Amino acid sequence: MTTIPSIDLVDALASEYADKSPSEILALALSQQGEISISFSGAEDVVLIDMASHLGKPFRVFSLDTGRLHAETYQFIEKVREHYKIDIEICFPESDAVQKLVTEKGLFSFYKDEHKECCGIRKVQPLRKKLATLDGWITGQRKDQSPGTRDDIPVVQADVGFSGPGKQLIKYNPLANWSSSDVWNYIRMMEIPYNSLHEKGYISIGCEPCTRPVLPNQHEREGRWWWEEATHKECGLHAGNLK
Template sequence: MTTATPLLDQETRHKWQTLLDTLADISARHPDAVFASSLAAEDMVLTHAIFEARLPIEIFTLDTGRLHPETLAMVDRIAQRYGVALRVVHPDSRAVQEHVAQHGEFAFYDSIELRKACCGIRKVQPLRGVLAGHSAWLTGQHRDQSITRSELRESEYDHAFGLHKYNPLASWTDAQVWDVIRAHDIPYNPLHDQGYPSIGCDPCTRAVRPGEHPRAGRWWWEQASSKECGLHQGNIESKVIKNG
């Protein structure tokens, strides 16, 4: 099992070791657990931990058909680094074509409803297909990513998909994520160095400006409280319950 390097401060070393222990425990409790990777920085930390510890947690990624080339290239970089080919899941091509034919190629700019419909076809439904029959899934979310994730728990039951959900990086900060990436020389998406702290589909993501929130570049034409695609519907629902 990988151990932390002296480049990490005491708190981050503790978080790294706790992450390894937590992942091993999840794997023992849920031998069929899967990890949905966005190929972003946080998810690369989880990927590195899973592969270095040789845990039987399947890692897959959703190719929406509109990802940046740099994001798609991460699949090959992971294979080269770890010797493991990620499972790449695609949306139903007929559903995509029908949606575009009916609403237009860039209908997601027109309304939140149409944007969520696009996300539903390209992300949510493919994810639902992968998760069917599994008892648990993992994500790389953490609380300081956005206001919709400020109440994020490390462990919860995902009522939307009907299985247990783990967010083992929930208490991590962006700084801790990047400290671990540098300490372990973990590969990461080069878009992060170009002003993209949060990366989604190409048409729905822009670089952030100085002083902006890290997720300001995601669906930048919407209010911050709506910036979820449906993969983590519970994040928005928890905010509605608390603030309603």
């Protein structure tokens, strides 16, 4: 197994692997010494799980349960767990923080004062807690998902947003150079599970109150937090990408 890349090696790895296949980038990530896990929520992530299952290397998977997901998303998580016969480590928000938010501001405060506070409690804090136990994580980010914030995603990067004192977290983005068509061609070819909401016009799927189907020719992220400006369409999980 390789050791955890130092800050001086991350850029070199990103350059070396920039044009390699997702499977090769994934194999690099899974060979890193330390605790590594695939972050799972959507179609891109199940592609990574499928690729990992063919590499013959042990791998871990975690997922965030915000408490506001669609019923179809919970069914999808269970379908993936059963299909691959894997454990999925579910991360929950702190109940006291959720209760305080709901008590003081109600269940839909994000429609009035933006989504950042709710996402911070339900998604970012649980993710930060999880990543504090890891040395690296693997995401399904693609450059074309959000041209304003993700178009410069490297395939390997130091995660400055979630690294802590004396500890550098590495983030691997094996699908950075893939398009949505690439993802769905793989899903169809390999006949792997996907969220049934995709059959109803949903492309980018988050929490139920903050996600809706998109119209023809709309960008996939337009279905997320549609009441806000397009430049704000990040929940904070990948804050290091923001410019």
